[in-house]
Amino acid sequence: MAFTIKATAIIPKGFDTGKLEAEIGRALVKEGEYDAKVLGKTTSNWASAPPMGYKIGFGSNNVWVWIGPWGTQDMVDKWRRIDEGTEERGWTSANTMVFPWQGYRNSYEAKTKPGSFSSSGPGRKLGTTRRTKTIRAHSIDAREWSKTLGEQRIGPFAENVQAAIARGLA
Numbered sequence: 001m002a003f004t005i006k007a008t009a010i011i012p013k014g015f016d017t018g019k020l021e022a023e024i025g026r027a028l029v030k031e032g033e034y035d036a037k038v039l040g041k042t043t044s045n046w047a048s049a050p051p052m053g054y055k056i057g058f059g060s061n062n063v064w065v066w067i068g069p070w071g072t073q074d075m076v077d078k079w080r081r082i083d084e085g086t087e088e089r090g091w092t093s094a095n096t097m098v099f100p101w102q103g104y105r106n107s108y109e110a111k112t113k114p115g116s117f118s119s120s121g122p123g124r125k126l127g128t129t130r131r132t133k134t135i136r137a138h139s140i141d142a143r144e145w146s147k148t149l150g151e152q153r154i155g156p157f158a159e160n161v162q163a164a165i166a167r168g169l170a
Contacts, residue, residue, distance in 0.1 A: 032065045032067060050076055052069060
C-alpha cells in the first residue's frame with residue numbers, strides 16, 4: 001500500500017508589537033499596584049513607614065516587576081531588617097539607654113508576625129523602666145514578606161502575563 005505525506009507550512013499572520021507590549025505593560029502595572037498594596041499592609045501603622053512602590057521592565061525574553069519599600073534610606077533599611085531578620089549582636093555600649101524591661105524577649109510586643117502581611121496590635125513596650133550604659137542587641141525574627149508574596153503571586157503573575165500576551169496577539 002502506498003501513501004503520501006504532505007506538509008503545509010503555517011505562516012503566522014503579522015501582529016502589532018505595540019499592542020502586545022501595551023497589554024503586557026498593563027498586566028505588569030496591575031501586578032505592581034496589587035503587590036505594593038499587599039506589602040503596604042505591613043507598614044500601615046508604623047510611625048515612619050516607607051511607602052511601597054514598584055518598577056516594571058521588559059527584557060529580550062522576560063518581563064519583571066520589582067516591588068519594595070521606597071523613601072529615606074533609614075526607612076528602607078528598617079523594612080529590610082524586619083523582612084530579612086537580624087542576628088544577635090551581643091553587648092553594645094550606649095550613652096544612657098532607657099527602656100522597659102520584663103525579661104528576655106518579653107519586653108516588646110511586635111505589630112507584625114512572620115508570614116503575615118497584616119500589621120496589627122499595639123507594638124507596645126512592656127515592663128518597668130530601666131537605665132543602662134550597655135545593652136544586648138537581640139536578633140529580629142525574619143518576617144519574610146518578600147518571600148511569602150513571591151510564593152503567593154508567581155502563579156497568578158504568570159497567568160496574567162499569558163492572558164496579556166493572548167490579548168495582544170488577538
